[in-house]
Amino acid sequence: MNKHIIVTGSSRGIGYELVKILAEQGHRIYALSRNQQPIAQLNLKNVHSLSCDLSDESSIDKTIDFIKSQSEYIDVLVNNAGHFLNQAFEDTNIDDVKAVYETNIFGVFTLTSKLIKTFPKINHTVNISSMGGIQGSVKFPGLAAYSSSKAALICLTELLAEEYKESDMAFNCLALGAVQTEMLEEAFPGMQAPVSAQEMATYIANFALTGQQLYNGKTLQVSNSTP
Template identity: 55%
Template sequence: MKNIIITGTSRGIGYELALQFAQAGHAVLAISRKIPQALLENTNITCLSVDLSHEADLSKVSDFLSQTWKKVDIIIHNAGSLLLKPFGEISAAEFEDVYKVNVFGVANLTRICIPFLVKGSHVVTISSMGGIQGSMKFAGLSAYSSSKGAVITLSELLAEEYKEKGISFNVLALGAVQTEMLKEAFPGYEAPILPREMADYIFNFALTGNTYFNGKVLQVSSTTP
């Protein structure tokens, strides 16, 4: 049994991942602003209502880890904030809000968890094909896609910084998955992959991917977008 932290568990891929890990017998700390009833009812899942854009909120996580788990085997940074808006119309506050979740939230949660990570721990950050240099870009996603590029570089740096401690950091840059977030970005577009199907892939990668990869970005996409 592993101790697994997953963010963005209120819906979509994060929700499916929390259930999959719990059903496999692992202990899950599900972090999201809204908490689904199905997660609350699962005895293998602990739910914390946390707004990743508020650093002070993360004290709930550090308190739980220091008082209960003492060790973290896997972190899956799945939470994301998306803004679809022409660049010239985005306010500084709006741009910053996206980064607070997609970049600072990842960095701050990781920093809190570092003392609890051990040799063999695996930190997986869910990025986007939009954050890959040279990939096709889409107008209106300047804040979102650039933030997803930022966490790729962050993960590469952390992999180097913590490699001697045996802690692995990898990124999965996802293509189109039929989530609520995709519907917001591409109204009417039907993705070929469902959240449960993508969760299957992430589930296995989180458990075994650090055997083969560290500091790597894997492009998990069969389509454009």
């Protein structure tokens, strides 16, 4: 059965590949990103590429209004958009830190809340976090803002699952390890990850469509390294 799916952060990397995979399966996709052109240029059937700034509430409202005009319901929400920052703690620019949280936490909070008000039976919400947000995992200098925001996303997932446990909605989180994306190259130039964006997107697509059958309020560590 074809689903109505929202994917944020769709202009590159995992989000870009995820939209292609889900579209090929025949689902209706709303691809959200500040830059709508990469997906729009693919001319994929049943895919709406929408310009949406998750740090701007009015942009979110406009996007949801359009989605509501096209679909009576949403089955799956994948909060994939992420803002990365590598900055030494003693050189911290709080405006840069706020920008990270605007996308990684506040944007997710606002978009998810407004979507639930509009489409109160979203079957599965998948939040894309990072292994850096897992307590006890390997940490890297300079990632205080990014990794702490991803830890907050994990906690938010658990809280939403608890708050809506009497509904038909499920909330889960995937904490990703290193994936070969543009963001990884910007963060760690020259690093070669063991997993491609397409491989990870394939996993996320399957989990987004089926994970709610077995999980709710859970964070799965999607990494082939230890710890």
